[in-house]
Amino acid sequence: xxxxxxxxxxPKNLSAKKFINKLxxxxxxxxxxxxxxxxxxxxxxxxxxxxxDIICEFNHSNSASQLSLIDRNSGKLLALENxxxxxxxTDQFPKGRLRTTLAPVLEMRALxxxxxxxxxxxxxxxxxxxxKIILRIQLDEHELIANQLHLYPLKGYDKALKKxxxxxxxxxxxxxxxxxxxxxxLKLEGRKPKDYSSKFRININPDMRADExxxxxxxxxxxxxxxxxxxxxxxxDTEFLHDFRVAVRRTRTGLSQLKNTLPTKExxxxxxxxxxxxxxxxxxxxxxxxxxxxxxxxxVLPISLREDLTPLYTLLxxxxxxxxxxLTENLSRSEYRTQLNDWETxxxxxxxxxxxxxxxxxxxxxxxxxxxxxxxxKHVLKEAKDISESSPxxxxxxxxxxxxxxxxxLEFFQTLYPEDDMKIIxxxxxxxxxxxxxxxxxxxxEINIKQFSEEMMANKVSPNTFLAMGVLVQYLDxxxxxxxxxxxxxxxxxxxxxNKHIFKNxxxxxxxxxx
Amino acid sequence: xxxxxxxxxxxxxxxxxxxxxxxFIAAQNNFKTLVWDLDPQGASSFYFRVKPKVKGGSKAMxxxxxxxxxxxxxxxxxxxxxxxxxxxxxxxxxxxxxRKKPTKRxxxxxxxxxxxxxxxxxxxxxxxxxxxxSIFEASDILLSPIIPTTLSLRTLEQLKKYIKDxxxxxxxxxPFFSMADKRKKMHREIMESLAEEHxxxxxxxxxxxxxxxxxxxxxxxxxxxxxxxxxxxxxxxLWQEILGVIRLx
Numbered sequence: 001x002x003x004x005x006x007x008x009x010x011p012k013n014l015s016a017k018k019f020i021n022k023l024x025x026x027x028x029x030x031x032x033x034x035x036x037x038x039x040x041x042x043x044x045x046x047x048x049x050x051x052x053d054i055i056c057e058f059n060h061s062n063s064a065s066q067l068s069l070i071d072r073n074s075g076k077l078l079a080l081e082n083x084x085x086x087x088x089x090t091d092q093f094p095k096g097r098l099r100t101t102l103a104p105v106l107e108m109r110a111l112x113x114x115x116x117x118x119x120x121x122x123x124x125x126x127x128x129x130x131x132k133i134i135l136r137i138q139l140d141e142h143e144l145i146a147n148q149l150h151l152y153p154l155k156g157y158d159k160a161l162k163k164x165x166x167x168x169x170x171x172x173x174x175x176x177x178x179x180x181x182x183x184x185x186l187k188l189e190g191r192k193p194k195d196y197s198s199k200f201r202i203n204i205n206p207d208m209r210a211d212e213x214x215x216x217x218x219x220x221x222x223x224x225x226x227x228x229x230x231x232x233x234x235x236x237d238t239e240f241l242h243d244f245r246v247a248v249r250r251t252r253t254g255l256s257q258l259k260n261t262l263p264t265k266e267x268x269x270x271x272x273x274x275x276x277x278x279x280x281x282x283x284x285x286x287x288x289x290x291x292x293x294x295x296x297x298x299x300v301l302p303i304s305l306r307e308d309l310t311p312l313y314t315l316l317x318x319x320x321x322x323x324x325x326x327l328t329e330n331l332s333r334s335e336y337r338t339q340l341n342d343w344e345t346x347x348x349x350x351x352x353x354x355x356x357x358x359x360x361x362x363x364x365x366x367x368x369x370x371x372x373x374x375x376x377x378k379h380v381l382k383e384a385k386d387i388s389e390s391s392p393x394x395x396x397x398x399x400x401x402x403x404x405x406x407x408x409x410l411e412f413f414q415t416l417y418p419e420d421d422m423k424i425i426x427x428x429x430x431x432x433x434x435x436x437x438x439x440x441x442x443x444x445x446e447i448n449i450k451q452f453s454e455e456m457m458a459n460k461v462s463p464n465t466f467l468a469m470g471v472l473v474q475y476l477d478x479x480x481x482x483x484x485x486x487x488x489x490x491x492x493x494x495x496x497x498x499n500k501h502i503f504k505n506x507x508x509x510x511x512x513x514x515x
Numbered sequence: 516x517x518x519x520x521x522x523x524x525x526x527x528x529x530x531x532x533x534x535x536x537x538x539f540i541a542a543q544n545n546f547k548t549l550v551w552d553l554d555p556q557g558a559s560s561f562y563f564r565v566k567p568k569v570k571g572g573s574k575a576m577x578x579x580x581x582x583x584x585x586x587x588x589x590x591x592x593x594x595x596x597x598x599x600x601x602x603x604x605x606x607x608x609x610x611x612x613x614r615k616k617p618t619k620r621x622x623x624x625x626x627x628x629x630x631x632x633x634x635x636x637x638x639x640x641x642x643x644x645x646x647x648x649s650i651f652e653a654s655d656i657l658l659s660p661i662i663p664t665t666l667s668l669r670t671l672e673q674l675k676k677y678i679k680d681x682x683x684x685x686x687x688x689x690p691f692f693s694m695a696d697k698r699k700k701m702h703r704e705i706m707e708s709l710a711e712e713h714x715x716x717x718x719x720x721x722x723x724x725x726x727x728x729x730x731x732x733x734x735x736x737x738x739x740x741x742x743x744x745x746x747x748x749x750x751x752x753l754w755q756e757i758l759g760v761i762r763l764x
Binding site: 015080081082094096097098125130131132134154155157 | 545546547563565566586587588589590593596734758
């Protein structure tokens with residue numbers, strides 16, 4: 001077993017030169033390299049590497065560029081490869097340890113730079129009497145954070161590590177610390193690890209006034225939009241746009257389901273604005289979904305037809321590019337910026353204090369949540385019960401939308417209720433939503449692929465491409481039918497007594513209006 | 516993971532230089548690589564400046580009392596480790612002979628390392644012995660350097676016959692020309708005629724070069740002290756050609 005690397009923070013008054021000179025008195029040191037290096041730390045937008053305890057560093061200097069993966073807890077090097085340029089997605093990496101370590105963690109997510117740390121990297125080797133390297137030392141002389149020293153032990157030369165650690169303790173009064181580069185780098189950017197999550201969670205006091213609580217919810221949603229806006233514009237990872245859109249949808253649900261908590265004039269204004277935002281971001285997201293599904297599309301085809309689907313990929317890619325361009329134009333418009341800023345300002349304004357007819361002023365947030373969730377839940381049950389074998393697809397689509405409203409309401413107010421109960425009903429609802437989502441997605445994809453084929457007719461595409469698309473449409477249709485057939489089973493599961501009991505128990509209390 | 520033995524019945528044909536230089540190239544290409552110096556002379560250990568010493572000697576090692584993992588030394592190069600030689604390796608035949616299933620022994624010892632490395636190079640001593648039989652059992656590839664001399668044909672044929680007679684079907688023999696001096700008429704002629712008779716000989720030949728001889732002075736792989744030369748390019752081409760012919764298993 002190779003010993004793990006040791007890390008030390010150097011005091012401010014100890015320059016690299018002074019340190020090396022002092023260390024040379026006790027050891028045979030070779031300065032193998034000294035380079036101005038830029039260290040860039042990466043993670044996916046949803047902190048997948050951090051959650052897997054991995055730090056991803058790209059060290060770039062004039063003579064070399066290396067990507068290394070480091071265990072966040074032990075500081076142990078997991079993989080290191082020379083890489084002239086940083087790649088964004090794992091499938092762009094050359095085959096090797098780095099790729100096999102990253103791929104299952106990142107999946108389709110992009111690596112995004114978190115912070116840059118320029119420094120002078122001094123690479124030192126400790127040599128034995130045969131001039132063989134027995135320990136590697138790296139001294140990073142940083143511009144923005146404290147200088148750091150790293151000891152990298154070599155297999156079979158553990159004694160050298162012990163010797164140097166003793167010297168550092170006795171001569172320099174230095175003790176090993178945790179590998180802290182990520183924390184230090186993020187601090188410079190005013191960030192913290194896991195400061196962003198796609199999951200919505202907000203702590204609300206049950207006795208808070210409903211209108212105040214709703215503003216708090218909207219404030220969190222606008223922060224999500226702001227966080228994802230730059231990534232959406234840069235088209236780095238499809239998930240930025242996805243989360244941006246989810247925040248827009250959640251806001252829209254709030255504006256429609258909790259409308260009595262805010263003045264009607266404002267509700268109408270912003271309902272229109274967020275509807276527009278949903279509309280202009282839709283085409284790019286739809287195309288992203290097709291492109292993300294493309295691998296799957298190919299897999300369902302017979303091997304002999306798989307390559308014939310490439311013209312469809314080209315078409316989708318072109319359309320996505322075009323849609324992204326339009327989206328960027330829309331999000332760069334001053335009207336967008338003004339509306340969003342106005343909304344943000346409005347949310348920070350003091351709520352109305354005088355009593356009126358509006359519920360928001362009379363109700364606590366708990367009362368409002370009980371009332372709304374119970375009402376929408378009953379809607380879900382009614383709509384679902386009305387669906388029979390012969391019901392049109394629209395009935396399922398409408399139910400899907402109602403379920404989404406219920407889901408968002410449950411998520412807005414989840415901290416007002418017992419965690420275990422909320423987990424059970426959210427899980428059951430998610431499962432029910434999956435079958436409804438599948439039905440809708442397969443149907444829309446089937447219709448659109450038929451439309452794409454019409455467009456492609458004009459482009460002299462090979463007949464085999466149409467054959468492949470035909471097989472794909474057939475597959476999507478069979479999956480749609482499967483989802484349709486599964487609907488009643490999934491509804492029965494959602495409607496089961498345990499879930500019903502929880503819903504009733506948590507939300508059906510008659511709310512009382514404050515006098 | 517592939518185990519590649521550099522082997523020839525004859526000595527002094529460039530086995531160690533091959534193992535050390537190809538392992539260096541593999542490691543530079545981000546493959547985790549190990550060189551096991553099985554030759555009691557310890558030439559590859561010398562090239563990596565590692566003391567040719569194994570705790571407990573060959574007996575403890577073959578008995579499995581000391582796991583190979585604990586005997587490995589990092590070299591001065593990223594991704595490249597060495598299992599050093601020991602003078603007691605001169606008795607490896609006898610030590611193996613004292614064990615049950617002696618020819619399977621090396622393979623068993625190497626098994627735990629197969630997850631840690633992409634390539635393991637075995638730098639073998641010459642001769643056909645119990646140790647070489649054990650090496651043949653453990654290896655996927657027998658990389659055999661041949662000096663273009665009249666004796667080479669004989670040794671190559673001997674080796675092929677041995678592999679056939681002993682039904683070592685898992686073992687892929689890859690011969691190539693080593694220490695080739697194209698200025699010598701005899702070398703040129705032998706290379707031409709051997710290549711015709713044995714199309715399995717690789718087309719890349721390692722030249723006789725003073726750069727390679729300097730390895731003993733520099734005590735490091737060729738690529739570590741010569742950035743670009745005829746010899747470094749030949750080793751790189753050889754490695755590429757080997758990767759192209761390695762059987763996909």
